Amino acid sequence: GENVEQHPSTLSVQEGDSAVIKCTYSDSASNYFPWYKQELGKRPQLIIDIRSNVGEKKDQRIAVTLNKTAKHFSLHITETQPEDSAVYFCAASWVGQFYFGTGTSLTVIP
Amino acid sequence: DAGVIQSPRHEVTEMGQEVTLRCKPISGHDYLFWYRQTMMRGLELLIYFNNNVPIDDSGMPEDRFSAKMPNASFSTLKIQPSEPRDSAVYFCASSPIGGTEAFFGQGTRLTVV
Numbered sequence: 501g502e503n504v505e506q507h508p509s510t511l512s513v514q515e516g517d518s519a520v521i522k523c524t525y526s527d528s529a530s531n532y533f534p535w536y537k538q539e540l541g542k543r544p545q546l547i548i549d550i551r552s553n554v555g556e557k558k559d560q561r562i563a564v565t566l567n568k569t570a571k572h573f574s575l576h577i578t579e580t581q582p583e584d585s586a587v588y589f590c591a592a593s594w595v596g597q598f599y600f601g602t603g604t605s606l607t608v609i610p
Numbered sequence: 611d612a613g614v615i616q617s618p619r620h621e622v623t624e625m626g627q628e629v630t631l632r633c634k635p636i637s638g639h640d641y642l643f644w645y646r647q648t649m650m651r652g653l654e655l656l657i658y659f660n661n662n663v664p665i666d667d668s669g670m671p672e673d674r675f676s677a678k679m680p681n682a683s684f685s686t687l688k689i690q691p692s693e694p695r696d697s698a699v700y701f702c703a704s705s706p707i708g709g710t711e712a713f714f715g716q717g718t719r720l721t722v723v
Binding site: 602603 | 705715716
């Protein structure tokens with residue numbers, strides 16, 4: 501199956517700074533790349549996604565970039581706020597399979 | 611729709627007992643996934659179904675684990691016999707078609723003592 505690697509596993513930033521999380525995948529057939537945010541004790545929830553025919557997508561302070569040739573994609577959060585503190589998961593999907601990275605615990609320091 | 615519904619929310623059982631986790635996907639969703647979440651291994655895909663048919667169960671850790679989907683609105687994940695290392699949060703998720711957002715249930719926190 502698909503192998504998704506995610507880095508870093510933990511990330512601390514000052515409020516207002518940017519945060520970047522990177523993922524790589526192995527299966528070139530993957531064509532859908534969502535990012536999920538999981539707050540403590542809650543379920544993972546989608547925050548942004550991108551498809552393989554798009555190189556970049558932005559939604560307010562959140563952006564995702566995809567390099568299909570290199571099989572890597574990244575999440576960028578600008579002007580971070582304390583409420584951005586959570587665990588973030590990337591995933592790669594094709595048809596039905598849906599594989600997640602190991603997660604990044606982001607802490608935004610006020 | 612109430613979203614993906616899992617039961618129970620918490621389960622504490624003794625080693626060796628049978629455990630059954632339940633999931634009701636969002637109506638109309640063709641795909642159903644079972645995940646296990648631990649600190650060490652993150653979100654592991656155990657098995658997924660398409661139109662009630664198991665497609666890939668390569669993530670099921672051992673024969674002690676089994677999953678069924680008898681109809682479009684119900685799935686179970688069974689562990690028999692349970693062991694302490696099975697302690698984790700188990701999530702069920704569903705998506706309408708392949709390659710689209712997966713919606714997660716609230717999860718079942720399983721503790722095997």
